[in-house]
Amino acid sequence: MIIHVVRGILHDYQDCVRKKFATESFSLDDCMELKRMYDTSEINSPAFAYDADPMATAASLSFECNFSKEQMAGIVSCANTYHLFCVPTVRMEDMETLFACEEGFRIRVNNIRHVAVLFDALLGRSCIQAHWQSILERGRFLLSKDGKRFVTASSLSTALSAARIRPTSVVYAIRTMIGRLP
Template sequence: MAEELFALLTEAKTVYLQEVKIHGKQYRRYVEDFVNSHRYIDCDNAVCRNCHEMNIHIVKGLLTDCPNLIQPLFSAPSLSFEECIELKRKYDTSELASSDCNPAKFSFLSFDCSLSRKQLAGIVSCANTYHLFCSPVTIDDMESLFSCKIGFCLRVNSVRRVAILFDALLENSFIQPYWQSVLERGRFLQSKDGSHFISATSISTTLSLVRNKMTSTAYNIRKFVSQLKE
């Protein structure tokens, strides 16, 4: 298992240098393409397939959550087996949760959206009309949120209404399906009392409840977002 992990990371290093460093490919896109192109192996043995699946999961986690550890290693002249084992150890321990690996520090988080100032103004109007956040928001706030500005966060007055807003933005193709993960990893939403950041699980659970019981406010928020295309 360790040997295959080393082989995958070595190949990931080669692809990184070629596609990201030389050709300027977006880091996030590089990670997605590398992982998706290495998901399967030509082997019917269940043990081998399970080990490969585990290794791909580890590689994806390292590339996604700790690029500050990965990129210096990948930019070095060589990558040793021992360095890979040490990287795996850090991935498996609490060291991963340290500030050095805080995903909020990484600029490649993105909703992949291109909202105009007019559309952002519409979102601001919707958010303030239905009191989505604890304080009134501005266009600058929305620009910071949708551009994934590092360290930026908003205190949420209603997780339910925020979930409806983002779900409606997805439904109208303004953002991409992984928006819940971006919100969690970037720590862009804080609870009403400021005690914690809103998780993707919390948003997903809330959204399921909302979809099963739509309120007039939910309909109005969705209508507000649909009109942004006009």
């Protein structure tokens, strides 16, 4: 794990860490559980506090998508194959929660350009609404790789533009993988 992740876990989840360390053994599974919690949980640290905007509540947000289990499995496979998020393995539940716009859900982005390409490819297949960047920003679902700020619609747009100007093999692969969804 990267040192800032360890620091974040120790600082933001002190109670959980104490409980894990108080047991007779601390396994790799315990460690990975703490990291997954850090990567996908709502940040409780004052540095991440914000005033809730009534217009930006997650309840009013929607991608207006209805993915089949096969489609969701393909999206999860794409996220894991190309390491889009800072979790060891993206689970089906993680992506279902993200696309359901569940309030309080957060996931750290490993490569914003690749995440933007994923969502753009889903838009290209008419799987999600055109205002996906705004939904992600307003819902504050995505955190930067360092976990210190929320990903904005502007940064998603910039990343997508860069991916279009200089597409890489990963960009092509993500688009191809999403293009093959049932």
